Amino acid sequence: MWYKDAADVVVANDLRVEYNGRSVQIDHFVALPAGFLVIESKSLPDHIYIDEADNWFRMARGKRGVEDREGMSNPIEQNKRHIAVLQELFGSVAHGGVPPLANVIVFPHPKVVVRGSKPAGAYLLRVDQLHTFIEKLRGSKPAPETASTFDLIKLALTYHRPLVLDPYERYHIDKKDVLPLSRRIEFDVKQKAYLCVFCAAKMALQRDRNGLFWGCPNNPQCKKRVPASVAVQVGTEAVERSEKDKDFLTWLFTDKPRLCPNCGDILQRKNRAIKSTGRVRM
Known part of the structure; x- marks a missing residue:
């Protein structure tokens, strides 16, 4: 100066x-x-x-x-x-x-x-x-x-060569370990399943004292888990993106898929005949 x-x-x-x-x-x-x-x-x-x-x-x-x-x-x-x-x-x-x-x-x-x-x-x-x-x-x-x-x-x-330090490499941190929760899980529309982004395994719905969550089945090698509320948002966005794609598999659903607000799973269509009216309730 x-x-x-x-x-x-x-x-x-x-x-x-x-x-x-x-x-x-x-x-x-x-x-x-x-x-x-x-x-x-x-x-x-x-x-x-x-x-x-x-x-x-x-x-x-x-x-x-x-x-x-x-x-x-x-x-x-x-x-x-x-x-x-x-x-x-x-x-x-x-x-x-x-x-x-x-x-x-x-x-x-x-x-x-x-x-x-x-x-x-x-x-x-x-x-x-x-x-x-x-x-x-x-x-x-x-x-x-x-x-x-x-x-x-x-x-x-x-001859000046600035040293570019990769903090993940320096401190031996896996970049995936610092991903936000919404990026630790993905929803596969074709498989109708949540997948762990760390090992690509199908995640399972589980419950603990804190509530529902989607956890990786490869425990203890992979202990990743995502709260159900986060998974619901991830699944909703994945379905919306797929519906905007012209090549979306129309045979998968006739209507826009809906997800359970509690666990994030896809709500299945079920038909039940009502004898008194003959109508079908969705």
């Missing part, structure tokens, strides 16, 4: 680059005249401690005032892998040298404190320090015979 209209600063957010069989997800990629900032954002509310071996720990106040340490992944090493892929990509097209790519770790939480050893080859900043940091580098001149950072960031954008 700081450099929306700037001509000498280009920012790409949430950049996912695929190149040469590898892919990297970069939180923020900033192109300045003299080089790039590859920014990894770490939302941590805790204090951070870095030991001499470059191991990172989250620090939290434990019982009796003793600090607890919890190991965490090193974001600098993660960002190094991002930079390596970008350097390989840029090196494949740049006729001059590749501009420097700075490894920057930014902590959005304003109260984060980093203690311990200072890691080499990376910049650790809180988000309130980032703008001043960029401004200091903004006026730097590019090294002679290096490729243009703005041409290279355009190149990186052509």
Whole structure:
């Protein structure tokens, strides 16, 4: 948001680059005249401690005032892998040298404190320090015979491949399990039966303490059930659609089929002769 209209600063957010069989997800990629900032954002509310071996720990106040340490992944090493892929990509097209790519770790939480050893080859900043940091580098001149950072960031954008996550696949959810009740059952006009959309079995009318429902007979493998009131609506719509079709099987019913409001089954035509009048009651 700081450099929306700037001509000498280009920012790409949430950049996912695929190149040469590898892919990297970069939180923020900033192109300045003299080089790039590859920014990894770490939302941590805790204090951070870095030991001499470059191991990172989250620090939290434990019982009796003793600090607890919890190991965490090193974001600098993660960002190094991002930079390596970008350097390989840029090196494949740049006729001059590749501009420097700075490894920057930014902590959005304003109260984060980093203690311990200072890691080499990376910049650790809180988000309130980032703008001043960029401004200091903004006026730097590019090294002679290096490729243009703005041409290279355009190149990186052509290799951007957004990651499309399928939540059903990620969380191992069958899409049918989240279907509304009206789509878990279908009425087959030809068979005059309700079918389970999960296994295509003919559903059976059953009753429990909550009332009538249509349940799949393949229990316990398939435990799908649909309330009778929902099934009535599904059956009615199926019959209406079929009647609108010119190829509808007219032999099936002479009149528009009617469904029982209690169980959803089709009402059958029954003839009963009345001796006193000789009339037929439907």
